[in-house]
Amino acid sequence: MSAPLQNIAIVRASGQVGSFITKALISQGKHTVTAITRGHKPTPTPRNSSAQMPAGLHAIKEVDYDSHPSLVTAMQGQDLLIITMNVLAPRDSQTKLIDAAIEAGIKWIMPNQYGGYYADDDSGPGKDDMLRDITVATRRYIEAKGASWIGVACGFWYEFSLSGGEIRYGFDFEKKSLTLFDEGTVKHTCSTWPLVGRAVAKLLALPVSGGSPCLEEWRNRQVVFSSFAVSQRDMLASVLRVTGDEEGEWRITREGSRERFERGQEMFKGGEIAGFGMLLYARVFFPDGDGDLTGLRENGRLGLLGEEEDLDEATRVAVGYVESGKAKEWSF
The missing domain is CATH 3.40.50.720 (NAD(P)-binding Rossmann-like Domain)
Structure with a gap:
């Protein structure tokens, strides 16, 4: 060897x-x-x-x-x-x-x-x-x-994505608003830094x-590895647990994932860099499930089993990035 x-x-x-x-x-x-x-x-x-x-x-x-x-x-x-x-x-x-x-x-x-x-x-x-x-x-x-x-x-990097504004996971913490892609129930795999x-x-x-x-x-x-397989609804539940907010305090709207993907394409073609992020994120939430790599992941072969992470703790880190202003450094 x-x-x-x-x-x-x-x-x-x-x-x-x-x-x-x-x-x-x-x-x-x-x-x-x-x-x-x-x-x-x-x-x-x-x-x-x-x-x-x-x-x-x-x-x-x-x-x-x-x-x-x-x-x-x-x-x-x-x-x-x-x-x-x-x-x-x-x-x-x-x-x-x-x-x-x-x-x-x-x-x-x-x-x-x-x-x-x-x-x-x-x-x-x-x-x-x-x-x-x-x-x-x-x-x-x-x-x-x-x-x-x-x-x-x-x-996607979870803390970066959750704290990065509406164009990523749909969350705007300053406005307490969330755009759900379709019904917000499609899971995708993501990892913490x-x-x-x-x-x-x-x-x-x-x-x-x-x-x-x-x-x-x-x-x-x-x-292939990941920390979580989560939907937007799972993320919202974690955000509410971490912040102590009630769901009624958040303004929740919906946009079709495919429509959002196409809108991001048009924005990017028109020179808006935010459209690039929008289309990348919308794609993993398509109903076809392509964003969920659970079946391919190799956490066990890498010796990562037994090192499972806590979703709420990762959400807490993301909220901290928002509150400190650090997340604004990562905006498109």
């Missing part, structure tokens, strides 16, 4: 999901973790200026995305590259990182794919997701370069080969 991969490089180690993955990798003590970050800018954005690198990193490598040699040098000696970045980042950012990683000798890449399950063809979950074509093209690109990828199918961190860390703690489970079993495929 071979050893786990030792040297892990991660892009945006201080980011939304990147910070949880980085902390989990460091805490289990099986890897040396290097942060790949853009070099200092004279006038950083508020998000850059407030970001704090997790403690315990082996190194922090500052890079220039416009300098291929800079990226290659930063990634030399690494076994796996984890890419986390905003889904709306420039399209060539990930390609630049992949090219440099492969030239530096990295054989395993976890690309910027955190969310849905995307089949290689137009069938099954994710077939209508606007990110599917980009995701599949990235996979093929990595394979053509002679490296291997592992995708993360964790569903801490679970994403733990799942990725447990996956990378596996031996590369020689036993089962091992990393080779996820070569060029997605790892």
Whole structure:
């Protein structure tokens, strides 16, 4: 049985999901973790200026995305590259990182794919997701370069999504309003940020080969896991328990999930970025059930059984993001 991969490089180690993955990798003590970050800018954005690198990193490598040699040098000696970045980042950012990683000798890449399950063809979950074509093209690109990828199918991030305004899960906490998609009873799978961190860390703690489970079993495929399978009605019940509100205090309206999806498409085509989020979220609540990945999830194989999470506690975190104003940083 071979050893786990030792040297892990991660892009945006201080980011939304990147910070949880980085902390989990460091805490289990099986890897040396290097942060790949853009070099200092004279006038950083508020998000850059407030970001704090997790403690315990082996190194922090500052890079220039416009300098291929800079990226290659930063990634030399690494076994796996984890890419986390905003889904709306420039399209060539990930390609630049992949090219440099492969030239530096990295054989395993976890690309910027955190969310849905995307089949290689137009069938099954994710077939209508606007990110599917980009995701599949990235996979093929990595394979053509002679490296291997592992995708993360964790569903939407629960705290981020619940606190992120009406365009995501339909909740507007400031107005105490909720838009139910259809009847609000269709379940979908989603994950908390801490679970994403733990799942990725447990996956990378596996031996590369020689036993089962091992990393080779996820070569060029997605790892599927989740915290909850919940509907909007389940989320509302949790919100009421956490806040102490009565349902009558909330203004509840309805919109068809397919109509909402089409409305989001039209908004996005018209240049409204909010439409992008609206269509992504509406799709997982279609009555066809494609948003529920319970039958595919691999929590047990990752050693996550016995670590079940509490929905109300995750809701409490989301409400805290709203009350602190932090959730507004994540608005489209």
